[in-house]
Amino acid sequence: MRQVESVVVGLSGGVDSSVAALRLVEEGYRVQGLFMRNWEDDDSDTVCTAEEDLADVRQVCAQLDIPLHQVNFAERYRQQVFDDCLREFRAGRTPNPDVLCNREIKFRAFLDHAVRLGADYVATGHYARLGRDEQGRSTLLRGVDTGKDQSYFLYMVGHQALSRTLFPVGEMEKHEVRALAEEAGFDNFEKKDSTGICFIGERDFRDFLQRYIATEPGPMVTPEGQHIGRHQGLSFYTLGQRQGLGIGGRADSAGRPWYVVDKDPTSNTLVVAQGGDNPxxxxxxxxxxxxxxxxxxxxxxxxxxxxxxxxxxxxxxxxxxxxxxxxxxxxxxxxxxxxxxxxxxxxxxxxxxxxxxxxxxxxxxxxxxx
Missing domain, CATH: 2.40.30.10 (Translation factors)
Structure with a gap:
């Protein structure tokens, strides 16, 4: 008789992780849910809806009759993800917190915690799949839904962690996931997918960063060196950015939109050029x-x-x-x-x-x- 294996599912309150738990229950695993709190600095005035998400998680766990655990990784997230991102922003670069979060939190802190709970595996709602190479190591494959594939964010997860990971929705299309959630009676079956950086949410990016990074205005120039304005700080701009430059409508601009094409931290200079196809x-x-x-x-x-x-x-x-x-x-x-x-x-x-x-x-x- 096959031993029933234990899986701890990271439940975010979203439909993907909820269906991941559902599929594992249906497959006969011994399933437990885990809700992680990774950010709590200023939830009171943001759209980071931790309590609403937790309510959705509780409903899913009750529906599936599985135990729910909670853990707070906020301090670790701040030290190993957020602080690193701030250093990058201050250097004039544009970091990707989701990649670091997967490496440090979801497939390290979460995995370690799940093992302490007796788990054989962890599972998430990522749209990705697993395979094996010739040496028997776990490999990371794209999710079947090409529009939702999240392997890009998982490249820092090594084969050792992947060998103890399950991606139950990786073989599914998003519409199938929502249909299963509705059929199961989950309240979140139509819940909007989360977007943006979790600690910023839907609010203004520049306003949020100004809480942590001092503004250092400097010159805004063209690639030819023509001075056309002032920027508010290199940290608040990214290459390819069009909105928020404050230089539209110039008499000499011929109506073409301006884009950020380079940043020079040494001279604190923002370089902009006209046209989305500018060389x-x-x-x-x-x-x-x-x-x-x-x-x-x-x-x-x-x-x-x-x-x-x-x-x-x-x-x-x-x-x-x-x-x-x-x-x-x-x-x-x-x-x-x-x-x-x-x-x-x-x-x-x-x-x-x-x-x-x-x-x-x-x-x-x-x-x-x-």
């Missing part, structure tokens, strides 16, 4: 550091590897050549890429498999990419 927005390649490979080792030892990459979530795969040298990834794209943003993640794929990725350090010029 200054595009780069032939990039250099990434802080590399992480799902298999625990790089897929290439200095030779060039042909694969695909994403430099932002939901971006279609971009063919590229990857070369790893001294824990740096040098990436040359087959086609120039728009708004390659330092601080963001570049994630590499071969077919359905996510190989890993790194943090974009800088863009390559045309000469460097040759």
């Amino acid at each position: 200054a927005l595009f780069s032939p390649g990039l250099v990434a550091t802080d590399l992480h490979w799902v298999a625990g080792e790089a897929p290439t030892d200095g030779a060039s590897l042909r694969c695909t990459a994403k430099i932002r979530y939901r971006q279609p795969d971009q063919p590229c050549s990857l070369r790893v040298e001294d824990n740096r990834a040098v990436v040359t794209f087959h086609q120039p890429q728009r708004a390659v943003t330092p601080g963001q993640s570049v994630v590499f794929y071969q077919g359905e498999q996510c190989l890993g990725g790194g943090i974009i350090d800088h863009r390559l010029s045309g000469d460097e990419a040759k």
Whole structure:
């Protein structure tokens, strides 16, 4: 007789994690729910609806007749995710907190806590799948729903953690998930998907950051050096940004919108140019550091590897050549890429498999990419 295995499901209050728990119950696992509090600095005036989410989690657990645990990871989140993000913002870069949260909280702190609860596995509502390589290591695969695939955010999770992880909705389309939730009687079956950074929520990004980062206004110039305005601080802008520049309607702008095309922290200068197709927005390649490979080792030892990459979530795969040298990834794209943003993640794929990725350090010029 097969021993019944225990799974602790991270329940957020959303429909995806709720259906993950439902599917595991139906498959015969011994399921427990866990609600994590990862942010609590200023919930009173934000749309971070922790109590509403907890109410949805309680309803799901009651419906499934599974125990619910709660744990507070807010201090750890602040130290290992938020503080790191603030350092990046202050340096004029644009970090991706979701990637760090998955590595430090959901697949480290959560996994450790679940093991203490007696779990054989943890499970989440991520749209991703698992496989095996020739060495028997767990591999990370894209979710079946290409519009919801979240492997991009999971590239920092290693094969050891993945070997104790289940992704019950990874084989499903989103509409199937909502239909199952409605059929099960979950109140959250139509709940809107969460968007944005969890500690910022739906409020104004600049207003929030100003609580933690001092404004340092500086010059706003064109690539040719023409001074056209003042910015409020490099931390509050990202490459490719169009809104909030405050320079629309200039008599000499010919009506074309302005975009952020570069930032120079040394001189505290924001560089802007007109037109979404401006050459200054595009780069032939990039250099990434802080590399992480799902298999625990790089897929290439200095030779060039042909694969695909994403430099932002939901971006279609971009063919590229990857070369790893001294824990740096040098990436040359087959086609120039728009708004390659330092601080963001570049994630590499071969077919359905996510190989890993790194943090974009800088863009390559045309000469460097040759």
